[in-house]
Amino acid sequence: MNVLLKSATIVNSSDKKYHLKKRDILIKNGVIASIGTKIDSPSNTKEIKLKNLHISIGWFDSSVNFGEPGYEERETIANGLLTASKSGFTDIILNPSSTPVPDSSSDIVFLKNAAQNKGVNLHPLGCLTNSAKGDSLAELFDMQNSGAVGFYDNKKAITNPNLLKIALQYTDSFEGLVYSFPLDTRIAGKGQVNEGAVSTRLGLKGIPALAEELQIVRDLLVLEYAGGKLHIPTISTANSVKLIAEAKKKGLNVTCSVAIHNLIFSDDVLQDFNTNYKVLPPLRTSKDIRALIKGVKDGVIDFITSDHTPINIENKKVEFDNADYGTIGLENAFGILNQMFGLEKTIILLTKGRDRYGITTPLLKEGEKACFTLFNPDETFKPKIEDSISTSKNSAYIEKEHKGKVYGVIVNNNILF
Structure with a gap:
């Protein structure tokens, strides 16, 4: 060519x-x-x-979901990568959100092979635990050797702190990256949206900011004890930014990301019960948005992600309580970020982050x-x-x-x- x-x-x-x-x-x-x-x-x-x-050099997104295998009606790998390319992305990190989940080296090989000759570079995450059930560690070393760039039970909290400790200690020997989703499920309960004035007014069960922040405090303490590399995906509260900033000042090997929708939408948009705004973590308050944007500008938040999550219509056009979490966002990332941060900062945000995953940054x-x-x-x-x-x-x-x-x-x- x-x-x-x-x-x-x-x-x-x-x-x-x-x-x-x-x-x-x-x-x-x-x-x-x-x-x-x-x-x-x-x-x-x-x-x-x-x-x-x-x-510019090709853009990078650290949190993308497709459907294949298992949910091909939501998004196949082929069409997902086409969407990424038309949205400006040359490299994407694929979350383990399929069924069955990728928790073995053969699963990682399948994903890599399915993406061959599709243009865009697909870098899969493997599950941290077997079947993403949170009970025992999956074959992490073998998955990394097969091409996994990190380990994550997608959108599922690690409820057992000892499991997180062992995972960090074990992966430290081969520089593996451990994810921990910031949600204490016992505090969150059956919450659907941010706990506050809006949830009370709408009669929806709330997820308090405490559910996120309590998990982050625990995870950072475990990281400080165990060592290793930790990534906290898609934070959403002002205090989360503060906690991670303090951890970085202490020298802990931690990174974090924020989803674009958590930077522009507050929970006020839920007035019409539009399920496209039902995301996890939930949309928070204007105060949280201001703190997240400042965290991006200050460098406390390492990556901005689309957190692209295709959901078929049968799971979105239902009552709010029954709808699945997630919004698509690959196609919107540049137009929204450029509006918010201006061209030069936007390109920096869209091209940074590969080194955290051991991916070569193009020149x-x-x-x-x-x-x-x-x-x-x-x-x-x-x-x-x-x-x-x-x-x-x-x-x-x-x-x-x-x-x-x-x-x-x-x-x-x-x-x-």
Whole structure:
């Protein structure tokens, strides 16, 4: 594949030579052959000229759910990766949310094989415990050798602190990454939404912030004792940010993420009982949103994720109490973040994080493999559900103004527009 990108504005704050400069970029057989102010198109080369074309290294999402195997009606791996590519992502971390769950090396091999030749790089997480039941550790070392980049019982809390301690101590020997979902289920009970004035007014059972924060306090104490690498996915409260900031100051090896929807929606949007806003952790208060945004800007929160979770209509168009948790979000990530943080900060947020998982960060320089996202940062629009590529249409972002449209990606010697 030979491609010439014409007049592309490069967004790459780590390289001042090209940052925010317009350049032509010649790609030969998937490798960056030349970057220059004007490059003539060689023969047998596809020339790409696009309105207000900007490029960066390929984007990365640390929390994505599909359905295959088991829930193919929600999202297959093939269509999920297509959705990721059209959304600008060249690398995604796949949560273990299928059925059966991936808790063995053969399961990880299946996921890796299913993603071959699909363009986007899929990096699977394996379950921390057998069948994600929380009783005994799964074959963590074998899964990592087969390509797992971390271990997580998706959206399930580790109720046994001794199990977390053993997992951290064991994985420390091979630098494995342990996830712990921040939810004390005994405090959360049968809660559905944030506990507060809105839940009381609507008559919905609440999940108090304490349920998240109590679990984080416990997990950080275990980490301090056991050592190892801990990741706390999708935090949602102001105090969670404070607790993790304090842990980092102490030198603990901990990272955390936040879902985009927890940065823009408060629990006030639940007034109409729209189940697309039913997510886990739940939407919190405006005060929490302010603290989360500050945590992102200060670097306490390491990653922003779409937490893309396709749910078929039968499990969303039901009474609020009976609806499944989750919203899709891959297609909305750039337009929302660019609106919130501006272009340069957004690209930093969308490209950071690979090193935590042992994934090589692509470089935008001659002689390197081309791994680009192509986009127009200035186009504004409101998405329509019928335009979504995702099989499931459970989106919380419909009619939310976006700034910035993605053209596609160039990755693994493929053009995916």
